[in-house]
Amino acid sequence: MKLLILDRDGVINHDSDAYIKSVEEWIPIPSSITAIADLSKAGWTIAIATNQSGIGRGYYGLAELEAMHQRMRQLVAEQGGEIGLIMYCPHGPDEGCACRKPKPGMLHSIAAHYGVDLKGVWFVGDSSGDLQAATTVECQPVLVKTGKGERTLAKGLPANTLIFDDLAAVAGYLLNQ
Template sequence: MKLLILDRDGVINHDSDAYIKSVAEWLPLPGAIEAIAQLHQAGWTVAVATNQSGLARGYYDQATLDAMHAHLRALVAEQGGEVGLIVHCPHGPDDQCTCRKPRPGLLQRIAAHYDAPLTGVWFVGDSLSDLHAATAVAARPVLVKTGKGLRTLTQDLPEGTLIFDDLAAVARHLIHT
């Protein structure tokens, strides 16, 4: 199985410090939807692991989050692709859960779902917490410069972090190498 795991906000869709609270605010980044569809068509399983503390903060409810993910799936399907498992952490930063990145719980849930090892699997994110979650399970940390990515570039990145302009560049690399 060729498994690729993506963070959501800042990788697939525009991010906001005020949170993405509705389907209307969920706007895909240029080329991201097409990239997911192309990866799927090239035999990749594309899963999503996303922190969604807006649930714990009361900014939106589970039905709204489900609608955002249904919208993502529909947009990718229109391009002839498919999104695999989407897992999210509904907790706030002080909840001490095991799923909130940089902890590895979300990635472990994806691995269990697909009965697949995470060693070497690319996890694409835009924040240091994404990269640390990847290294916690021996996955490959991949940083995109979208979302918070440029800010993250100024920090001490985990050894071996790959850097790409955006998700479309990641897709081109994976499909053509």
């Protein structure tokens, strides 16, 4: 199985420090939708691991989160692709859960769902927490410069982190291997 794990906010859609709270605020990075569809059509399984503490903070509910994910799935499907498992952590940073990145709980859940070993699986994110979660489970950490990526790049990265301009560049690389 060719599995690719993606963070959501800042990788697939534009991020906001005020949180993405509705379908109207969920604005895709256009090239990312095409990238996911192209990878899917080429046999890649796309899974998503996303921190969504806005739920725990009361900014939006599960129904709104599901509506955002349905919109994302719909846009990818319109281009002939599909998104597999979407894992989200609804907890705030102080709740002590095992799923909120940089902890690897969501990545372990994805591995269990697909019955795969995560060693070497690419995990694409835009934050230090994404990269830390990736290295904890021996995924290949991949940073995109969209979202918080430029800020993350300036802080220093885990060893062996691959860097791309955006998800479209990641897809272009993988599709040409």
